[in-house]
Amino acid sequence: MTDIIVVGGGTAGLTAAIYARRSGKSVILIEKESTGGQIVFSPRVENYPGILSVSGADYASALTEQAESLGVDIEYAEAIGVEDAGGSFIVRCDSGPVTGKALVIASGTDHRKMGLENEDDLVGCGVSYCAVCDGAFYSGREVAVVGGGNTALTDALFLSGICKKVTLIHRRNSFRAESALVSRFREKPNAAFMLSCTVAELKERDGALCGVTVRNVNTREERFLPAEGLFTAIGQIPRTELFRGFVVMDAEGYIRAGEDCRTDRQGVFAAGDCRTKAVRQLVTAAADGAAAGLAASRYADSIC
Numbered sequence: 001m002t003d004i005i006v007v008g009g010g011t012a013g014l015t016a017a018i019y020a021r022r023s024g025k026s027v028i029l030i031e032k033e034s035t036g037g038q039i040v041f042s043p044r045v046e047n048y049p050g051i052l053s054v055s056g057a058d059y060a061s062a063l064t065e066q067a068e069s070l071g072v073d074i075e076y077a078e079a080i081g082v083e084d085a086g087g088s089f090i091v092r093c094d095s096g097p098v099t100g101k102a103l104v105i106a107s108g109t110d111h112r113k114m115g116l117e118n119e120d121d122l123v124g125c126g127v128s129y130c131a132v133c134d135g136a137f138y139s140g141r142e143v144a145v146v147g148g149g150n151t152a153l154t155d156a157l158f159l160s161g162i163c164k165k166v167t168l169i170h171r172r173n174s175f176r177a178e179s180a181l182v183s184r185f186r187e188k189p190n191a192a193f194m195l196s197c198t199v200a201e202l203k204e205r206d207g208a209l210c211g212v213t214v215r216n217v218n219t220r221e222e223r224f225l226p227a228e229g230l231f232t233a234i235g236q237i238p239r240t241e242l243f244r245g246f247v248v249m250d251a252e253g254y255i256r257a258g259e260d261c262r263t264d265r266q267g268v269f270a271a272g273d274c275r276t277k278a279v280r281q282l283v284t285a286a287a288d289g290a291a292a293g294l295a296a297s298r299y300a301d302s303i304c
C-alpha cells in the first residue's frame with residue numbers, strides 16, 4: 001500500500017506529489033493523458049510569479065521532471081472507480097487497482113461545449129477546443145473564437161498569427177479577460193469583434209464547417225459569418241463525475257473543500273481547479289497542491 005494516491009497530473013496533482021515526497025511519503029500519481037494538465041496547450045504563460053514567460057509545454061515538462069526526480073511514481077492510466085476501504089482507499093484504474101492511505105483528487109476541468117446540434121459531429125472538422133493543438137490546420141483561413149475570458153483572448157491572439165482573419169464572438173460587450181490581452185488582440189490587423197453575440201448554428205458543407213450563424217443577443221438579428229474553424233473557449237466543467245456520491249460537490253460538480261483542501265470524507269483532499277474556489281489559475285492550483293500534499297502526508301502518518 002502506498003501512502004498517498006494522487007488522481008490527476010496537472011499542476012495541482014504534481015505539486016501535491018512533490019510536497020508529499022518531500023515529506024518522506026510514497027506517492028502514486030495517476031494520469032490518464034499526459035502530465036501537465038490543461039496548461040500544456042497554452043502557448044505562453046506570463047502570470048506565474050517569478051517566471052517572466054514560459055510555454056505551457058515547457059512549464060509542464062519542468063514540473064513533471066521535478067516530480068520524477070523526487071521519486072513520484074507516475075502511472076499512466078485512467079481512474080475509473082474509488083472506494084473507501086476503512087483506513088485505506090482503493091482507486092480502480094483501467095490498468096488495475098491502486099491502494100493508498102490518503103487520496104488527493106486533482107482531476108481538473110474539461111472544456112464546456114456550446115451545446116449546438118451538430119457540434120460533436122464537427123469536432124476535428126472545423127470545431128475545436130484547442131487553438132494551439134489545431135490552429136495550424138487553419139493557417140491562412142478565416143476562423144472565429146467564441147468566449148470573452150483569458151483563454152478565448154489567448155486563443156484569438158495565437159490564431160491571429162497564422163490565420164487570415166480571426167473574429168471574436170462574445171455574448172457580452174465587455175470582457176472578463178485581462179485588458180492587456182484584449183488590447184493586444186485589438187491591435188492585430190486581422191482581428192474582428194462580434195460583441196453581444198452568440199453562435200446560433202453551425203453551418204457545414206461536405207461534412208466540414210463552412211461558417212456560423214451569429215445571433216445578436218439584444219436585437220435577435222442573425223448574420224452568417226464565414227469561418228472554416230471555430231475555436232470555443234466558453235469555460236470549463238469539473239472532471240469529477242467519478243467522485244460523485246463519494247465526496248460532497250456543489251451544484252456544478254466542483255468538490256466542496258476550503259483552502260485546506262479537506263473534503264467531507266476524512267483522508268480525501270481536493271486540489272486545484274476541481275475544487276470550489278474563486279480563482280482557477282496555475283498559482284492557485286500549485287498552492288492547493290502544497291496544502292493537499294502536506295495535509296495528506298499528515299493524515300497518512302496519523303493512521304500508521
Ligand SMILES: Cc1cc2nc3c(=O)[nH]c(=O)nc-3n(C[C@H](O)[C@H](O)[C@H](O)COP(=O)(O)OP(=O)(O)OC[C@H]3O[C@@H](n4cnc5c(N)ncnc54)[C@H](O)[C@@H]3O)c2cc1C
Nearest residue numbers: 008010011012032037038079108109272273280281282285
Ligand atoms: C488554454 C488555457 C490557457 C491557460 N493559461 C493560463 C495562464 O496563462 N496562467 C495561469 O495561471 N493559468 C492558465 N490556465 C489555467 C490553468 O491551466 C489551470 O488553472 C491549471 O491547469 C489547473 O491545474 P489542475 O492541476 O487543477 O488541473 P488540470 O491542469 O486540468 O489537470 C488535471 C489532470 O487530471 C487528469 N485527470 C482527470 N481525470 C482523470 C482520471 N479519471 N484519471 C486520471 N487522470 C485524470 C487530466 O488528464 C489532467 O492532466 C489556462 C488554461 C487553459 C485551458
